[in-house]
Amino acid sequence: xxxxxxxxxxxxxxxxxxxxxxxxxxxxxxxxxxxxxxxxxxxxxxxxxxxxxxxxxxxxxxxxxxxxxxxxxxxxxxxxxxxxxxxxxxxxxxxxxxxxxxxxxxxxxxxxxxxxxxxxxxxxxxxxxxxxxxxxxxxxxxxxxxxxxxxxxxxxxxxxxxxxxxxxxxxxxxxxxxxxxxxxxxxxxxxxxxxxxxxxxxxxxxxxxxxxxxxxxxxxxxxxxxxxxxxxxxxxxxxxxxxxxxxxxxxxxxxxxxxxxxxxxxxxxxxxxxxxxxxxxxxxx
Amino acid sequence: xxxxxxxxxxxxxxxxxxxxxxxxxxxxxxxxxxxxxxxxxxxxxxxxxxxxxxxxxxxxxxxxxxxxxxxxxxxxxxxxxxxxxxxxxxxxxxxxxxxxxxxxxxxxxxxxxxxxxxxxxxxxxxxxxxxxxxxxxxxxxxxxxxxxxxxxxxxxxxxxx
Numbered sequence: 001x002x003x004x005x006x007x008x009x010x011x012x013x014x015x016x017x018x019x020x021x022x023x024x025x026x027x028x029x030x031x032x033x034x035x036x037x038x039x040x041x042x043x044x045x046x047x048x049x050x051x052x053x054x055x056x057x058x059x060x061x062x063x064x065x066x067x068x069x070x071x072x073x074x075x076x077x078x079x080x081x082x083x084x085x086x087x088x089x090x091x092x093x094x095x096x097x098x099x100x101x102x103x104x105x106x107x108x109x110x111x112x113x114x115x116x117x118x119x120x121x122x123x124x125x126x127x128x129x130x131x132x133x134x135x136x137x138x139x140x141x142x143x144x145x146x147x148x149x150x151x152x153x154x155x156x157x158x159x160x161x162x163x164x165x166x167x168x169x170x171x172x173x174x175x176x177x178x179x180x181x182x183x184x185x186x187x188x189x190x191x192x193x194x195x196x197x198x199x200x201x202x203x204x205x206x207x208x209x210x211x212x213x214x215x216x217x218x219x220x221x222x223x224x225x226x227x228x229x230x231x232x233x234x235x236x237x238x239x240x241x242x243x244x245x246x247x248x249x250x251x252x253x254x255x256x257x258x259x260x261x262x263x264x265x266x267x268x269x270x271x272x273x274x275x276x277x278x279x280x281x282x283x284x285x
Numbered sequence: 286x287x288x289x290x291x292x293x294x295x296x297x298x299x300x301x302x303x304x305x306x307x308x309x310x311x312x313x314x315x316x317x318x319x320x321x322x323x324x325x326x327x328x329x330x331x332x333x334x335x336x337x338x339x340x341x342x343x344x345x346x347x348x349x350x351x352x353x354x355x356x357x358x359x360x361x362x363x364x365x366x367x368x369x370x371x372x373x374x375x376x377x378x379x380x381x382x383x384x385x386x387x388x389x390x391x392x393x394x395x396x397x398x399x400x401x402x403x404x405x406x407x408x409x410x411x412x413x414x415x416x417x418x419x420x421x422x423x424x425x426x427x428x429x430x431x432x433x434x435x436x437x438x439x440x441x442x443x444x445x446x
Binding site for chain 1 (some may be wrong): 301302306313314316333345349350351374394397398417421
């Protein structure tokens with residue numbers, strides 16, 4: 001009897017608990033749920049992570065074939081994109097070179113420019129020269145000036161049939177007449193077989209300073225006037241010397257020359273103009 | 286012996302003007318022909334050193350725009366002077382040859398700078414010498430270490446025959 005009574009009372013309590021839970025206000029239920037989630041969220045998160053990892057591993061094991069294929073496809077895609085990138089970079093550089101070339105052609109509008117590739121370099125430490133793939137059949141002759149995007153490169157030392165040797169501006173036999181762009185002082189730039197050139201014969205009173213730009217003077221009748229040679233980096237003034245000296249950084253990186261331009265001759269139109277001018281002078285005389 | 290020397294000289298000239306120009310060390314190139322010139326002179330005597338020096342100068346001038354006369358003159362002098370050490374102690378050792386090469390390299394560079402400077406000699410104008418003369422000599426000596434062992438093997442074999 002007592003056993004039946006206890007069972008009944010247990011059932012009664014259970015129903016009572018269920019009723020209480022059911023009849024609890026919804027806000028309380030929500031907060032208690034959140035408390036529960038908050039308490040167990042680290043555990044849930046841990047379990048979830050591990051489960052996902054295990055599931056992924058099994059999934060990868062089951063789909064290893066397709067994963068391998070996908071990996072291979074992606075690798076191919078990456079390689080293809082890489083080569084595209086290199087090609088685009090090359091195109092970009094070519095575009096820049098062509099723009100520079102156009103600018104250069106405009107600068108030397110009155111002259112004929114022969115584009116040449118550098119195919120060799122001087123093998124000794126004492127001389128600085130390059131070999132280009134253009135020669136007499138392309139109109140290249142000895143003593144023709146050679147320029148690049150940056151400025152003066154040198155002169156044609158000897159020209160063969162299809163190739164020529166160029167004496168670079170930094171060769172120790174190289175000389176070029178220059179003007180200091182800011183002060184208009186005349187001087188001579190000489191090579192020293194190093195990366196730095198030397199500016200000589202600048203009068204002592206000249207106000208030259210580092211940063212001044214040097215351009216060709218055109219007095220030697222080899223280089224056209226106004227081509228950039230370099231920039232003064234250091235000025236020397238010695239008490240017992242008649243002239244000032246300066247170290248000059250050339251604008252052209254001689255070690256990285258890939259293509260150069262040989263100035264071969266003036267345009268025929270320009271020549272005609274000169275002839276006309278000479279004829280006029282003769283008539284006047 | 287002469288044929289082998291010519292073959293080596295031509296091979297070195299080809300190497301100097303093709304391979305070496307692409308591997309500059311500290312902006313400088315080892316002078317293979319100069320290394321060979323000093324080796325020949327110190328191995329034999331000043332007479333052969335002089336003649337082979339002339340040949341080496343001619344070979345070197347092919348690889349450059351420099352005046353061939355300067356090259357022949359300087360290399361003949363180097364051959365002559367190096368050959369004069371023939372009677373010295375331990376000259377058969379490669380290390381002695383390399384020490385001679387070091388000084389000959391310095392002398393050669395100075396001679397070239399003097400011969401090619403058109404506007405007179407001053408320390409200011411000789412920046413090339415001031416900055417790089419020792420570096421060139423050291424690079425030549427470094428390259429001479431394997432090359433001299435190689436030349437020695439070849440010439441010892443030829444002479445043994």
